[in-house]
Amino acid sequence: MRNFYLIFLKELRSYFNSPIAFVVITIFLVLSGYFFYNLFATFSTVSFQVMTQPMLARQYNQLNITEMVVRPLFSNLSLFMLIMLPMLTMRMFSEEKKSGTIELLLTYPVKDSEVILGKFAGCMGIFTIMILLTVPCFILIGIFGEPEMGVIVSGYVGLFLMGAAFISLGIFASSITENQIVAAVLSFGSLLIFFMMGYSAGFAGESVGSILKYLSFMPHLYNFAKGVLDTEDIMYYFLFILFCIFLNMRTLESKRWRG
Amino acid sequence: MIEVENLTKKYGDARGINDVTFTVEKGEVLGFLGPNGAGKTTTMRILTCFMPATSGKAKIAGFDVFEDSLEVRKRIGYLPESVPLYTDMQVPVYLEFVAGLKGVDRRDVKRRVSHVMDDCALNAVSKKYIGELSKGYRQRVGLAQALINDPEVLILDEPTIGLDPRQIIEIRSLIKSLGGRRTVILSTHILPEVSMICQRVVIINEGRLVAVDTPQNLTAQLQRSQQILIRVGGPEKEVLSEVGKINGVSRVSVKENGADNINAYLIELKKDMVDAGKDIPPVIVRKNWSLHEMRPVGMSLEDIFIKLVTEEKIN
Incomplete structure (x- = not known):
């Protein structure tokens, strides 16, 4: 437990000792702020138009702030996470491999699982700071409108679980190469496939389609953003994370075997 | 203290080490001598549990490096050849981190850190990040992290490489002073170094053990x-x-x-x-x-x- 905590602290600290954390968090917040402004501005323009010409309301099936601002904002945030989190995870193991520090780390009396979980938690720490800083957007929505609080809370739970899944896959990708760019491309590419997998469900036939749909990130996030906290979705993320961490432990072990 | 028996490591078809056997007594300083690529680093990596051998056995303090890897790792201090350190950490912060991982008691961490910083003459750089340090100081930080948990066995891969003559003398006398209480294995290809600090020499070439003896005996025997x-x-x-x-x-x-x-x-x-x-x-x-x-x-x-x-x- 102490080893886990030490590695967690060390990873967290090294993000802030380099510009990585500051740059990634800033760009993430600029992007989410900009998209939030656009959604919010569009919503108020549309509301104003509909107030003056009620006939227009037919074009919009659900003209309320939850449907038009909160839910799109959550899917935008998930997209930015898809771009940003591989940048956070790419260095986790590949940097250690390249600089050779892994040789010292793995000859300390530390279990592989403590190393992996410590790094995972360190990255989760940065990610948690990152998404907590988007809370002001929702506070603003709360001040100027009446969103459903339940949707916001479950949306955050969904984002958090999704981010954890992204991070676990990213750290795994980083553990199989010593090149950070390769690690980033691997994790970004595979995350994008998991993200978009659901689209092919429409023409893949019933049984394959349902599997694809279940494996895809999107439908699960969609439930959370609707305010539905389904154990099926929570289990999906847990299994995804566990599987990635399991693979990660195997790669560390096999690295030892191959020498 | 260290028993190595028929140790063999193959990298695919390439040779690593082949059937290496030797023992090191408690308190002994053993020199590992060989040309580049002879298998010195491979042997050390097996002893430090970084990678397993293809066949053969190695025991440190009675624990098998493969079966009881964690117990072995608690008892060793290792300095790899390239001295890999986290460049984005300050020297004392780094040493505290390592002390924690190596299981130094929470209350003793500060004391141990200041102790090894004195031993390795690191107080002058206590505010600096490791990335800013010169090669000589990095080497000393590397040695300090190996010593932090007061290990029974020290394994040093070319500890004096890349240092200036004055630093080499300092590091040598430091290593010499460590012998007696600790068992030390050090590799080098600087030969006078071995006769200066080691009680026994293992000469290894192309993965095979060529000779094991004291420097004096080796000299006498071969004449x-x-x-x-x-x-x-x-x-x-x-x-x-x-x-x-x-x-x-x-x-x-x-x-x-x-x-x-x-x-x-x-x-x-x-x-x-x-x-x-x-x-x-x-x-x-x-x-x-x-x-x-x-x-x-x-x-x-x-x-x-x-x-x-x-x-x-x-x-």
Whole structure:
């Protein structure tokens, strides 16, 4: 437990000792702020138009702030996470491999699982700071409108679980190469496939389609953003994370075997 | 303390080490000698549990490096050749981190850190990030992290490489002072270093063990024929024949011609009659020649090393 905590602290600290954390968090917040402004501005323009010409309301099936601002904002945030989190995870193991520090780390009396979980938690720490800083957007929505609080809370739970899944896959990708760019491309590419997998469900036939749909990130996030906290979705993320961490432990072990 | 038995490591088809066996007693400083790519680092990596051997056994303090890896790792301090450190950490912060991972008691961490920082003369850089340090200081930080948990066994891969002469002397005396209480294995290809700090030497070449002995024994053992150099003033031909007649001398040759008929001769003694040297001066005195110099010609560790390594190739 102490080893886990030490590695967690060390990873967290090294993000802030380099510009990585500051740059990634800033760009993430600029992007989410900009998209939030656009959604919010569009919503108020549309509301104003509909107030003056009620006939227009037919074009919009659900003209309320939850449907038009909160839910799109959550899917935008998930997209930015898809771009940003591989940048956070790419260095986790590949940097250690390249600089050779892994040789010292793995000859300390530390279990592989403590190393992996410590790094995972360190990255989760940065990610948690990152998404907590988007809370002001929702506070603003709360001040100027009446969103459903339940949707916001479950949306955050969904984002958090999704981010954890992204991070676990990213750290795994980083553990199989010593090149950070390769690690980033691997994790970004595979995350994008998991993200978009659901689209092919429409023409893949019933049984394959349902599997694809279940494996895809999107439908699960969609439930959370609707305010539905389904154990099926929570289990999906847990299994995804566990599987990635399991693979990660195997790669560390096999690295030892191959020498 | 360290037992290595028939250790073999293969990298695919490429050789790593082949059937290496040796033991190290408690408190001993063992030198690991060999040309680049001989398998020194491979052996050390197996001993430090960084990678497993293909076959064979290695035990440290009674624990198998493969079966009880965590127990072994608690008892060793390791300094890899490239001195890999986290460049984005400050020296004391880094040492505290390592102390924690190595299981130093929470209350002792600060004390241990300041202790090794004194030992390795790191107080001058206590505010700096490791990335800013010079090679010499990094080496010392590397040594400090190896020493932080006061380990029973120290494994140092080329600890003096890339240092300036003054730093080399400091690090050597530091390592020497560590022996006695701790068991130390260090690898190097600087030969005088080995005779200076090690009690025993393991010579390894192309993955095979070539010799294990004390530096002195190795020197003595390998001198097939003891050689003596004399500088004598006298007629060359006569000196050669007279000295050659002495019982126990196998060969005399002129090594160097000097002025006034004073020449240097190299005398090779038969292996089992190395005390025949005592008969040389009386002969010279009897002939009324002048004796200017007489000394044994020792073989340096370099000569032995090259001899062993080339013999290995011929075999």
